[in-house]
Amino acid sequence: MTHKALLLVASLAASLPLGAQAQTPDVDAELAALANDPRMAEAASVIAAQHDQRLQDLVTLTEIPAPPFEENERAEALAAMMRETGFGPVEIDEAGNVVARRVGAVGNRSVAVVAHIDTVFPAGTDVTVTVEGNRYTAPGIGDNTRGAIMLLELATAIAEAGITTDADLLLIGNVGEEGLGDLSGMRHLYREGADHPDSMIAIDGGEPQRLVTGAIGSNRYRVTYRGAGGHSWGDFGAGNPHHAAARAIALFDERVWPVTQEGDRSSYNIGRMGGGTSVNSIPFESWFEVDMRSGNPERLAALDEVFQETMQAGLTAENSQIAGGAPLTMEIEAIGQRPAGRGDTEWPLVRRAIAVLRDDGIEPQISASSTDANIPISLGVPAITISRCGSGGGAHSPDEYWIDDEDVVPCTVRGLEIVLLEAGLTD
Incomplete structure (x- = not known):
């Protein structure tokens, strides 16, 4: 079942008349x-x-x-x-x-x-x-x-x-x-x-x-940005996955915080992150894991929408200023989805x-x-x-x-x- 289908099932189930026996x-x-x-x-x-x-x-x-x-x-x-x-x-x-x-x-x-x-x-x-x-x-x-x-x-x-x-x-x-x-x-x-x-x-x-x-309910994802990597001096200007991840996280935090201040309680968290080989190397990949929660399926869907948009925005922003080489790519992997109700x-x-x-x-x-x-x-x-x-x-x-x-x-x-x-x- 697709991510959108899971959200729809959770939303429909929550709207059913409950307690009817x-x-x-x-x-x-x-x-x-x-x-x-x-x-x-x-x-x-x-x-x-x-x-x-x-x-x-x-x-x-x-x-x-x-x-x-x-x-x-x-x-x-x-x-x-x-x-x-x-x-x-x-x-x-x-x-x-x-x-x-x-x-x-x-x-x-x-x-x-x-x-x-x-x-x-x-x-x-x-x-x-x-x-x-x-x-x-x-x-x-x-x-x-x-x-x-x-x-x-x-x-x-x-x-x-x-x-x-x-x-x-x-x-x-x-x-x-x-x-x-x-x-x-x-x-x-x-x-x-x-x-x-x-x-x-x-x-x-x-x-x-x-x-x-x-x-x-909770939606959990692992986001991975990938590039060619390279030397921090010799390949300066190439796409940097860490930079894309940082842009995406900053945008997500900025835009999703107001969503959590409305309606039923909701939350978000970047729990783990990693990637890179040394301080003087442009990393070939950067990854982090995200957890979003709410007891209201609609609020959880709202968080998820902001997440999807800002992950893509971080990629676009980094790719728009690279000086050479292939553009970065991004993968969003669902690693856990607990339905709300x-x-x-x-x-x-x-x-x-x-x-x-x-x-x-x-x-x-x-x-x-x-x-x-x-x-x-x-x-x-x-x-x-x-x-x-x-x-x-x-x-x-x-x-x-x-x-x-x-x-x-x-x-x-x-x-x-x-x-x-x-x-x-x-x-």
């Missing part, structure tokens, strides 16, 4: 019935009882490197752990996602709970876990290995409590959420023609009150999650973010992102840590309640 549930009545069901109490006990084992599993999984596109070993380990829970059949699909399925009593719809198993850290990163009291430190331990562990907790609780839901339940450790993975695991689940989940609950992020209901706080899924948090004395903080939920939200499919439970910090840094605090078990139970409310606890 056949029935409007009585969420308070659902929550009361769930609280009074003995299976829920048993499941909560199972979550508490398995806690020590899951801490060991957290260390095991964290110490298996899982950069985007290299998640195979961790996927195999998670699949083996998932099979031991007795939740249901487990497979690794064509994209590399670990998919566990528990067939529902009615089976006319499916609910997916997902947690990405990749991390931002490249191959070769030391992922050894250091444990000091209840503090666990290692790259990727919170984001999002802890989320994968929560899938195991939910699976065990549901299986051992003998819980059956009306909808099919899918527990998925998905690949490709970070960086250039570009949500590849989610794109596979929601690919055209697939029997995709009818609603989705993603596990990511640490704060218990954070409830993501909107999708911050507003979601709908009136979706039954959102209302159920809000009710669960408030029932436990937590006031939800409704927000938009860039998570696995981007894909379904952009398509008008009900989706949210909830806490992976526990506190921590240093995400995306080598000193990332996760803390096994006193709210981990209650938080996991809240996650289970949201899942069972959405899937429908069978009588």
